[in-house]
Amino acid sequence: xxxxxxxxxxxxxxxxxxxxxxxxxxxxxxxxxxxxxxxxxxxxxxxxxxxxxxxxxxxxxxxxxxxxxxxxxxxxxxxxxxxxxxxxxxxxxxxxxxxxxxxxxxxxxxxxxxxxxxxxxxxxxxxxxxxxxxxxxxxxxxxxxxxx
Amino acid sequence: xxxxxxxxxxxxxxxxxxxxxxxxxxxxxxxxxxxxxxxxxxxxxxxxxxxxxxxxxxxxxxxxxxxxxxxxxxxxxxxxxxxxxxxxxxxxxxxxxxxxxxxxxxxxxxxxxxxxxxxxxxxxxxxxxxxxxxxxxxxxxxxxxxxxxxxxxxxxxxxxxxxxxxxxxxxxxxxxxxxxxxxxxxxxxxxxxxxxxxxxxxxxxxxxxxxxxxxxxxxxxxxxxxxxxxxxxxxxxxxxxxxxxxxxxxxxxxxxxxxxxxxxxxxxxxxxxxxxxxxxxxxxxxxxxxxxxxxxxxxxxxxxxxxxxxxxxxxxxxxxxxxxxxxxxxxxxxxxxxxxxxxxxxxxxxxxxxxxxxxxxxxxxxxxxxxxxxxxxxxxxxxxxxxxxxxxxxxxxxxxxxxxxxxxxxxxxxxxxxxxxxxxxxxxxxxxxxxxxxxxxxxxxxxxxxxxxxxxxxxxxxxxxxxxxxxxxxxxxxxxxxxxxxxxxxxxxxxxxxxxxxxxxxxxxxxxxxxxxxxxxxxxxxxxxxxxxxxxxxxxxxxxxxxxxxxxxxxxxxxxxxxxxxxxxxxxxxxxxxxxxxxxxxxxxxxxxxxxxxxxxxxxxxxxxxxxxxxxxxxxxxxxxxxxxxxxxxxxxxxxxxxxxxxxxxxxxxxxxxx
Numbered sequence: 120x121x122x123x124x125x126x127x128x129x130x131x132x133x134x135x136x137x138x139x140x141x142x143x144x145x146x147x148x149x150x151x152x153x154x155x156x157x158x159x160x161x162x163x164x165x166x167x168x169x170x171x172x173x174x175x176x177x178x179x180x181x182x183x184x185x186x187x188x189x190x191x192x193x194x195x196x197x198x199x200x201x202x203x204x205x206x207x208x209x210x211x212x213x214x215x216x217x218x219x220x221x222x223x224x225x226x227x228x229x230x231x232x233x234x235x236x237x238x239x240x241x242x243x244x245x246x247x248x249x250x251x252x253x254x255x256x257x258x259x260x261x262x263x264x265x266x267x
Numbered sequence: 268x269x270x271x272x273x274x275x276x277x278x279x280x281x282x283x284x285x286x287x288x289x290x291x292x293x294x295x296x297x298x299x300x301x302x303x304x305x306x307x308x309x310x311x312x313x314x315x316x317x318x319x320x321x322x323x324x325x326x327x328x329x330x331x332x333x334x335x336x337x338x339x340x341x342x343x344x345x346x347x348x349x350x351x352x353x354x355x356x357x358x359x360x361x362x363x364x365x366x367x368x369x370x371x372x373x374x375x376x377x378x379x380x381x382x383x384x385x386x387x388x389x390x391x392x393x394x395x396x397x398x399x400x401x402x403x404x405x406x407x408x409x410x411x412x413x414x415x416x417x418x419x420x421x422x423x424x425x426x427x428x429x430x431x432x433x434x435x436x437x438x439x440x441x442x443x444x445x446x447x448x449x450x451x452x453x454x455x456x457x458x459x460x461x462x463x464x465x466x467x468x469x470x471x472x473x474x475x476x477x478x479x480x481x482x483x484x485x486x487x488x489x490x491x492x493x494x495x496x497x498x499x500x501x502x503x504x505x506x507x508x509x510x511x512x513x514x515x516x517x518x519x520x521x522x523x524x525x526x527x528x529x530x531x532x533x534x535x536x537x538x539x540x541x542x543x544x545x546x547x548x549x550x551x552x553x554x555x556x557x558x559x560x561x562x563x564x565x566x567x568x569x570x571x572x573x574x575x576x577x578x579x580x581x582x583x584x585x586x587x588x589x590x591x592x593x594x595x596x597x598x599x600x601x602x603x604x605x606x607x608x609x610x611x612x613x614x615x616x617x618x619x620x621x622x623x624x625x626x627x628x629x630x631x632x633x634x635x636x637x638x639x640x641x642x643x644x645x646x647x648x649x650x651x652x653x654x655x656x657x658x659x660x661x662x663x664x665x666x667x668x669x670x671x672x673x674x675x676x677x678x679x680x681x682x683x684x685x686x687x688x689x690x691x692x693x694x695x696x697x698x699x700x701x702x703x704x705x706x707x708x709x710x711x712x713x714x715x716x717x718x719x720x721x722x723x724x725x726x727x728x729x730x731x732x733x734x735x736x737x738x739x740x741x742x743x744x745x746x747x748x749x750x751x752x753x754x755x756x757x758x759x760x761x762x763x764x765x766x767x768x769x770x771x772x773x774x775x776x777x778x779x780x781x782x783x784x785x786x787x788x789x790x791x792x793x794x795x796x797x798x799x800x801x802x803x804x805x806x807x808x809x810x811x812x813x814x815x816x817x818x819x820x821x822x823x824x825x826x827x828x829x830x831x832x833x834x835x836x837x838x839x840x841x842x843x844x845x846x847x848x849x850x851x852x853x854x855x856x857x858x859x860x861x862x863x864x865x866x867x868x869x870x871x872x873x874x875x876x877x878x879x880x881x882x883x884x885x886x887x888x889x890x891x892x893x894x895x896x897x898x899x900x901x902x903x904x905x906x907x908x909x910x911x912x913x914x915x916x917x918x919x920x921x922x923x924x925x926x
Contacts, residue, residue, distance in 0.1 A: 189789055193801050193820040193845050202823070244896055247821050250786060250847030 151237025158212055164232050165220030166253065172215055176261055183262030190249040197266050203242050207266040215260055221246065222256040307750060308760045310337040318710050318773045320725065321380045321394050325767025328375045330396060330407060335710070335723055335773060336748060338762035346405050346414045347375030347398040357863035359874035364559045366570040367401055367419050376400045378427060379770045383473060387434045387499040387715030391778030392474065395430040395439055402426030404439055404470055406479065410782045415561045418479045421554035421576055422449045422466050428495040434503045436473035438482060438537060442492030442508040449486065450554065459517035463489035467508060467535055477560045483544055483577040485535060485588060488641050489515050491524070492533070494599050499715050500606030502624040504538040507609055511596040525615060531590035531645065532600050532611050534627065543584045549577040564793045566871050582642025589631060590640065592648040593620050599665035603689060604715050608653060610674060612663035619663050619676060621692060623653035654692040658685050664705060667712030669751060675724055677704040684726060684749065686756060698756040700726040700747055701734055709751070710773030718775050722752035727768045734761055744768055785849035787870030794872035796841035801825040805924065806917045813838045819853045819867070820845040821894040823919070827902030831915030834882055834908060843872040854890030864890050879906040
């Protein structure tokens with residue numbers, strides 16, 4: 120009788136909950152080096168699944184430069200490393216999708232994207248989310264095309 | 268056999284003991300009922316409360332925002348008092364908010380938070396609150412939860428019967444708790460009956476930010492006007508003010524102002540007032556008052572001295588004001604959701620007096636008056652009263668309504684909430700409050716539409732005593748949350764509040780959540796000393812004034828090394844937060860600054876004045892933990908002797924600029 124009452128008193132039955140404490144079995148994530156080597160397949164994490172670059176649009180690039188100057192230059196100068204990497208030549212190492220996701224979703228990129236996490240380790244900081252819209256980020260992407 | 272029986276009995280006793288010790292119940296009710304009560308106020312981690320409840324901070328001068336049903340404190344909004352935490356009243360941008368004709372007044376006694384209304388319903392646009400001491404009324408914008416406008420009330424003292432907006436917030440009202448010589452003059456205090464007057468002020472612009480103004484004032488006999496409510500529905504167009512001290516006494520009021528059996532509720536026909544104003548039947552008085560307005564684009568407040576008010580004199584304006592006799596120094600005057608019933612709470616009485624608006628109009632039509640005081644007809648009591656609630660309690664103060672045909676009245680002396688029927692005036696339930704309840708609040712309960720899914724009542728109590736862990740001689744005032752959805756009221760929760768929460772109003776979260784500003788766009792920043800990029804940063808000397816145009820972002824200031832400041836300089840730190848993300852403010856603190864920190868919202872520019880008294884190198888830093896490198900967000904400013912030849916220079920890393 121005592122035993123019955125004890126177990127009704129919330130006496131730990133948790134040990135039977137095997138699933139809860141079972142080790143997680145997941146695919147081993149890529150290292151930073153592996154992901155950088157595989158950069159052409161790395162789209163990053165966020166709202167952007169594919170980007171159609173098309174013909175260069177000078178007007179859009181000009182708008183992108185204005186946004187970049189206002190929102191990004193406290194940490195990124197176009198051609199030299201400041202607090203974060205310079206965007207010059209970025210299309211030779213990152214996909215357009217990865218770049219836009221990094222701009223739009225920097226917190227998750229720093230935590231869960233292999234390249235984003237490597238950059239956090241390298242630069243010691245999570246990039247600030249500067250509240251750009253997808254349209255803004257696309258314009259900044261166009262500006263980056265002028266920084267080859 | 269015998270020993271077996273004993274062992275069995277011991278096990279049984281142990282079992283019973285364990286059972287009762289499992290989830291110990293606490294006060295009355297037992298385990299099961301406390302658990303079910305806890306469920307009613309439990310808001311799971313990460314979940315939102317159902318209601319915002321805005322509490323007056325009373326003598327703190329501020330407003331606090333709690334969530335219901337959890338009672339959790341969500342924010343303190345500085346209104347009438349300086350707040351070092353947010354730099355309010357310390358930074359250059361918000362100092363003008365506290366300007367009055369008495370000069371900069373850094374404190375007040377905030378009283379009655381009232382939500383803006385459209386068609387008699389809370390619309391979620393704004394919250395208004397009155398400052399009792401130096402008469403003022405403030406607007407809080409519910410998209411930013413910041414005080415954005417404060418208007419001073421001239422010809423007034425003790426702005427207590429305020430702000431109580433009209434049905435569409437056409438006006439906010441302000442009655443004088445303390446009659447004084449109006450206009451002010453140097454007279455013997457004993458000449459009270461001859462020289463002292465009260466006023467009813469009507470403030471326009473409630474729904475148009477930046478345009479609050481004194482539309483007109485009505486001069487009234489020198490009573491103490493205590494509380495107010497504006498009419499709605501059938502009584503839209505009228506506002507009601509309680510009075511005490513119709514004895515017109517100026518000393519030992521607790522005795523001398525309680526002599527008469529009845530005082531008055533003043534019924535003011537403000538639509539009639541509008542007609543008289545249009546006809547030019549007002550006196551133009553040269554009164555001065557300040558209007559202070561904070562602009563979210565310049566991120567700055569400006570103060571404007573206004574001159575001249577329109578004053579209506581009841582004896583020159585028939586039909587403008589009537590008095591409704593009400594027993595025993597009435598405190599609250601509360602209007603039922605339909606607008607028909609005007610409930611006066613005689614605070615020295617056991618009973619509530621319920622006046623009928625319809626009967627009032629009929630009595631006015633029939634000129635059923637007992638007397639006329641300074642042009643104000645006193646309506647015959649029996650002609651206007653609809654009923655009396657014989658409560659059995661003592662010291663009624665305030666009433667709110669559930670929209671289901673009930674009034675709920677707070678009783679200070681007997682410390683309880685009494686629920687009564689608007690049809691029969693009979694008491695249907697009562698429940699204790701801990702202790703000495705003042706105001707009470709039902710979300711939407713002062714409007715035409717109490718929230719349909721609303722089931723809560725909050726008691727705001729003046730005395731706390733043993734409700735929480737003791738904290739020395741002073742205890743935070745207690746509030747209680749009750750479930751009023753059933754026939755019997757049920758106590759759910761106690762929680763502490765800030766200052767003296769005179770009153771609170773609740774609104775469904777859905778009316779507020781979607782309008783929230785998360786940051787200020789840099790593109791819309793119109794501050795004259797903004798720096799929108801690091802390329803715009805600079806330090807400019809103008810005589811002994813130095814203006815630093817600086818920026819901040821996770822996690823550095825630009826510039827972060829400054830030289831060329833001299834002892835005797837007045838240094839203005841104009842800092843722009845370049846972040847464009849929700850909930851990423853940065854702070855600025857400078858060693859030895861004799862004011863406070865700055866706490867700058869994303870996209871905002873704020874200014875700290877610093878007057879270094881001695882030479883040396885001073886650190887400055889960010890106060891609000893902003894990133895993993897927050898501790899690195901710091902800089903140095905060098906202060907040289909008065910006669911120094913050090914040139915002005917400023918730098919960040921290798922980029923050095925200067926004269």
